[in-house]
Amino acid sequence: MINLWNPTSHMSILMALITAFLLGIVHGVTPDEHTWPITFSYSIGSYSTKGGMKAGFLFSLAFTLQRAIASELAFLILSSILVLTKYEGWIYVVVGALMAVSGAYILRLGDHLHFLGFLEKGMRALLRLPDEHDAVYPRQSPVKLALLHGFVAGWGTGAFATIVYTVLAPMMPSAYVGFLPGLFFGLGTMVMQVVLGAFIGWFFSKLHLPSCALPYVARRVSGMILTYGGLAFVIVGLLEQVLPIDSWSIITGIPIHNLHSLGVGFFLAVIVLFGVAVFAMVSSIRKVKTVDFCEDTATTLLRA
Numbered sequence: 001m002i003n004l005w006n007p008t009s010h011m012s013i014l015m016a017l018i019t020a021f022l023l024g025i026v027h028g029v030t031p032d033e034h035t036w037p038i039t040f041s042y043s044i045g046s047y048s049t050k051g052g053m054k055a056g057f058l059f060s061l062a063f064t065l066q067r068a069i070a071s072e073l074a075f076l077i078l079s080s081i082l083v084l085t086k087y088e089g090w091i092y093v094v095v096g097a098l099m100a101v102s103g104a105y106i107l108r109l110g111d112h113l114h115f116l117g118f119l120e121k122g123m124r125a126l127l128r129l130p131d132e133h134d135a136v137y138p139r140q141s142p143v144k145l146a147l148l149h150g151f152v153a154g155w156g157t158g159a160f161a162t163i164v165y166t167v168l169a170p171m172m173p174s175a176y177v178g179f180l181p182g183l184f185f186g187l188g189t190m191v192m193q194v195v196l197g198a199f200i201g202w203f204f205s206k207l208h209l210p211s212c213a214l215p216y217v218a219r220r221v222s223g224m225i226l227t228y229g230g231l232a233f234v235i236v237g238l239l240e241q242v243l244p245i246d247s248w249s250i251i252t253g254i255p256i257h258n259l260h261s262l263g264v265g266f267f268l269a270v271i272v273l274f275g276v277a278v279f280a281m282v283s284s285i286r287k288v289k290t291v292d293f294c295e296d297t298a299t300t301l302l303r304a
Contacts, residue, residue: 024188
């Protein structure tokens with residue numbers, strides 16, 4: 001019988017891979033600071049079911065690659081891969097910085113802050129994005145960046161990563177297949193992230209906003225989540241260097257990883273993420289409904 005709460009090394013190779021896949025599904029559907037904030041942000045920015053699926057797929061594709069690499073490393077040098085737990089706070093800082101820069105790019109904050117303008121220029125060159133000097137909307141979410149986010153965020157550790165690295169990867173018969181537990185775990189995560197991304201994109205497309213206002217609202221919400229969510233990641237990551245906040249948690253007793261213990265990850269993925277999302281959505285919808293947004297936008301574009 002498969003035990004997703006506390007799997008042991010006494011199982012066949014096939015059962016180990018099935019366990020890894022099922023753990024990935026649970027990981028993809030439960031609140032997690034390494035997946036939800038990024039998928040949610042880019043899926044909203046796409047404001048469509050197809051775009052949301054693409055965002056979830058690209059993020060989890062890079063995440064799957066990272067987990068496969070880390071699984072192989074765990075098979076070869078288990079003690080070295082576990083050193084990652086000491087750098088969890090710095091991973092927060094790097095992921096948060098990437099999120100914040102991406103959000104600043106979407107919101108065009110570089111038009112007012114010159115140092116951000118320099119970073120935006122570098123991002124456009126790196127991702128080969130078009131330069132929209134005269135546009136009045138926030139920029140489209142650079143979904144390509146979801147690939148980079150997925151790979152970087154995947155190096156974060158937690159209960160799921162620990163099981164994959166310390167229980168499932170060492171069970172593989174040789175180094176040639178040591179990557180398989182991480183790969184299957186990533187594929188399980190991918191399934192749920194694609195579903196989640198599709199749902200978010202579909203939900204946003206059903207807000208009954210005028211077609212001219214929908215891109216503005218979607219991109220502004222996406223940009224604000226990435227910007228302020230990213231800053232929250234950076235702050236938490238820096239605080240972890242001086243305070244043991246990674247050990248602060250509320251025990252719920254639910255025998256499901258990510259739900260049994262609600263800590264800083266839950267705070268970032270749920271409270272900060274949805275708090276910013278609700279504020280951004282309400283303020284953006286209010287703006288497009290309290291003024292003649294479509295007419296004003298058209299006039300601005302004609303004058304540009």
